[in-house]
Amino acid sequence: MSTPNGKRTIDMEIIGDWVEPGSRVVDLGCGSGQLLEYLVQSKGVQAIGVDLSFLNISACVRKGLNAYQGDMTDFLREFPDRFFDRIICSRTLHELQRPSTVVDEALRASRALTVGFVNQGFWKNRLSALHGKKVVNEVFPTAWAESRPANHLSITDFEQFCAGRGITIRRRVLLSGNWRTPCRALPNLLAGYALYDLSQGG
Amino acid sequence: MTDDDKSAPDSPAGPTTSLLVAPRDFVCMQPFIFESGQTLPGFTLRYETYGALNAARDNSIIVCHALSGDHHCAGRHAPGDRKPGWWDNLIGPGKAVDTNRFFVVCANVLGGCRGSSGPSSINPATGRSFGISFPFVTIRDMVRAQKILCEHLGLSSVYAVLGGSMGGMQALQWAIEYPSFVRKIIPMACTARESAQAIAFNEVGRQAIMQDPDWHGGGYLAGAGPRVGLAVARMMAHITYLSDTSMDRKFGRRKKETAAADAYNFDVQFEVESYLRHQGQAFINRFDANSYLYITRALDHFDLAEAYGSLEESFRSVEAETLVVGFTSDWLFPPDQNRTIVHALLRAGKRASYAELTTDLGHDSFLLESEDLYDLVHGFLECAPVAAPAPAPATDSRP
Numbered sequence: 384m385s386t387p388n389g390k391r392t393i394d395m396e397i398i399g400d401w402v403e404p405g406s407r408v409v410d411l412g413c414g415s416g417q418l419l420e421y422l423v424q425s426k427g428v429q430a431i432g433v434d435l436s437f438l439n440i441s442a443c444v445r446k447g448l449n450a451y452q453g454d455m456t457d458f459l460r461e462f463p464d465r466f467f468d469r470i471i472c473s474r475t476l477h478e479l480q481r482p483s484t485v486v487d488e489a490l491r492a493s494r495a496l497t498v499g500f501v502n503q504g505f506w507k508n509r510l511s512a513l514h515g516k517k518v519v520n521e522v523f524p525t526a527w528a529e530s531r532p533a534n535h536l537s538i539t540d541f542e543q544f545c546a547g548r549g550i551t552i553r554r555r556v557l558l559s560g561n562w563r564t565p566c567r568a569l570p571n572l573l574a575g576y577a578l579y580d581l582s583q584g585g
Numbered sequence: 586m587t588d589d590d591k592s593a594p595d596s597p598a599g600p601t602t603s604l605l606v607a608p609r610d611f612v613c614m615q616p617f618i619f620e621s622g623q624t625l626p627g628f629t630l631r632y633e634t635y636g637a638l639n640a641a642r643d644n645s646i647i648v649c650h651a652l653s654g655d656h657h658c659a660g661r662h663a664p665g666d667r668k669p670g671w672w673d674n675l676i677g678p679g680k681a682v683d684t685n686r687f688f689v690v691c692a693n694v695l696g697g698c699r700g701s702s703g704p705s706s707i708n709p710a711t712g713r714s715f716g717i718s719f720p721f722v723t724i725r726d727m728v729r730a731q732k733i734l735c736e737h738l739g740l741s742s743v744y745a746v747l748g749g750s751m752g753g754m755q756a757l758q759w760a761i762e763y764p765s766f767v768r769k770i771i772p773m774a775c776t777a778r779e780s781a782q783a784i785a786f787n788e789v790g791r792q793a794i795m796q797d798p799d800w801h802g803g804g805y806l807a808g809a810g811p812r813v814g815l816a817v818a819r820m821m822a823h824i825t826y827l828s829d830t831s832m833d834r835k836f837g838r839r840k841k842e843t844a845a846a847d848a849y850n851f852d853v854q855f856e857v858e859s860y861l862r863h864q865g866q867a868f869i870n871r872f873d874a875n876s877y878l879y880i881t882r883a884l885d886h887f888d889l890a891e892a893y894g895s896l897e898e899s900f901r902s903v904e905a906e907t908l909v910v911g912f913t914s915d916w917l918f919p920p921d922q923n924r925t926i927v928h929a930l931l932r933a934g935k936r937a938s939y940a941e942l943t944t945d946l947g948h949d950s951f952l953l954e955s956e957d958l959y960d961l962v963h964g965f966l967e968c969a970p971v972a973a974p975a976p977a978p979a980t981d982s983r984p
Binding site for chain 1: 906908924927928931932934936937938939940941942943957960961964965967968969970971
């Protein structure tokens, strides 16, 4: 059984805490299924991952997980309103072509949406920008020439976006730069990682 | 599917691939009632098996063939055979469908012409071939006949059913018809209902056969028949199994060496013409024209949404876990039609996955020699679902 450890998996426990046992869950950008496997094992969810990569789908299938190869918005459009209990978008948002479309579709097709992202406003990340360099760290280890296009966001960006769309933030977890201890003050500057539990409307 | 010689050199494993098999006939003496309401006093299915049935009798895998396929899906009938079975690259000892582990069964479909009962079989009442007096066959009839074979073989359940194209339709029908009997299905290059275009191609093939004067209203004698019509049907259908890119790569505009310097005639000039004519000729030696009519009709009639009210409704009873595999260059049963199956299964609360291979070989891509495809199929067959701490909730408790 995979257990959360290290920065790449620290958010799995928090994400798992927000998942109702036995519920119907989608992981957008599921990769090779690490989070899905954890959720199925710890929460007995009925889960499906969505990813563009054949090799990731194949890896999920090999683990006994359900996965769907294709565009996440197109996928979500196939389901009626509130079909899923929770959709998870963990460290995926910054890679999307039009994040707002995915967030809208997810909040339609699901009762709840978990969003987790690395805060671009974190001071170390700002420092990289100040030095005129791409952020390279444990989570984004590749130099610019080996990286995919990314559309990074900050806590302020995201909360303004939610407010503008009438998206309710039901829960929020902000972690400091070590991704372990909570961040209590000046989150857009001091939080390294942010997790949101969202729903549409009240 | 096409007859291309994909037998090419066997994997370096050499001896493990020299599976020798012999076809067998299962003769069912019980009356069989077709979906059309027509009946036969009994029927025969020709089939092959590979590997051994385990003590629990639950390690079997049913392989379902496509329109022009047959029961010989793996191994060779004699060591000197030029070609092995049509899915030998996938099925065999140590292969993706591992016959060291699984008991693989493949039967020629009901209505076929490769040993199973079909229009070319002798009607005991008349002493002549049934011709078009043979009952109309549906995908469901094919599957129901296979189930009777499974009972004859003493299978307590089926571990998996897999097939491409029409074989995929059968896999879906298996999961719908016998939910508690089937654990996994892998439909590939499949559809839950043919598009107008696919029906149109089938109709052109049927017309080529039926407009051939030698068809004689389906009453031709064994060994005779609408050879020209069947060959033309095959030539046309063959194009729909390939792709523009793959044909261009294989033939381009290359001309036959024998093409006359004087090009102003209608002899074979391009290699692609010669290839298609060869495919047509090869086909008439192994396929019955009336079977072609029956099986293409079965394909056209297959429509799960119509048969059950909606596609979700058709999957309501399914218990099997499904892996659908689509191929980007398949324009006969394109990726979207494969995706549609998975969407409906998920909406019905079932366990389903969709994977798509980027290939340029068209509909026949499911026969591809691809490590990615092997890994996917092998991974799906060998995996156990991730263990959950509590039983999954009822899946259809909500609208």
